Amino acid sequence: MKFSLQSRSTSGLTLNEHKRFGSLNFRASRSKSGFTLVEMSVVIAVILLLAGASSLGIKPYLAYRDGRAAGEMLRAVKAAQLMYLSDNPSTQVTNLTQAGLLPYMPNGSDWDAPTHSLPSVNGQVPTINCTVFPPVAVLNNATYDPSGSPTDGLWDVGQY
Numbered sequence: 001m002k003f004s005l006q007s008r009s010t011s012g013l014t015l016n017e018h019k020r021f022g023s024l025n026f027r028a029s030r031s032k033s034g035f036t037l038v039e040m041s042v043v044i045a046v047i048l049l050l051a052g053a054s055s056l057g058i059k060p061y062l063a064y065r066d067g068r069a070a071g072e073m074l075r076a077v078k079a080a081q082l083m084y085l086s087d088n089p090s091t092q093v094t095n096l097t098q099a100g101l102l103p104y105m106p107n108g109s110d111w112d113a114p115t116h117s118l119p120s121v122n123g124q125v126p127t128i129n130c131t132v133f134p135p136v137a138v139l140n141n142a143t144y145d146p147s148g149s150p151t152d153g154l155w156d157v158g159q160y
Contacts, residue, residue, distance in 0.1 A: 064154070066119035067119075067146070067147060067154030067155050068154060069118075069119055070118045070119055070126075070137060070154070070155045071154050071155060071156060071157065073117075073118055073128070074128065074134070074135050074136070074137065074155070074156060074157045075157050076105055076106050077101065077105070077128055077130055077135040078133070078134045078135055078157045079104075079106060080101040080102075080104035080105045080106070080130075081093065081096060081101060081104075081130065081133060081134075081135065083104040084096065084100060084101055084104045087104075093131060093132065093133045094131050094132075095131070096130050096131055097130070098128075098130055101130055118137055121139060121144070121146070124139060124140070126138055126139040126144050127139075129143075134156075134157040135157065136156065137155055137156075
């Protein structure tokens with residue numbers, strides 16, 4: 001009894017295919033079905049590179065956000081000064097106090113509360129000088145405005 005190697009098949013493969021692949025129960029080897037250590041290392045390196053680039057790109061945004069928050073707080077104090085002075089026209093700006101302005105702060109803001117204070121600068125929190133008009137941020141006994149411009153709306157309330 002003679003048979004052709006091409007005609008007879010087991011498991012969907014011809015005998016020639018079984019000879020070529022080396023066994024009747026041919027399966028893909030384990031090393032071909034997963035990722036290699038080099039491929040995983042490359043993927044992790046790319047993810048770390050993207051994370052590092054995004055952290056560098058967010059720093060200017062955080063500085064701008066802090067400047068905007070400071071400007072909003074200083075504008076709230078300026079509005080409180082204007083309302084207080086309209087109710088007490090004989091009071092001089094140099095005689096204003098934080099306690100006197102507190103009832104005039106919008107939305108009941110308290111600039112000494114941690115949620116309403118100015119953003120910290122190198123671990124120090126600037127204070128608000130409410131005895132000048134418009135109010136200014138003070139750090140180390142000097143007016144603090146890292147932007148250097150009194151009209152940009154960051155860390156200041158602009159010129160009056």
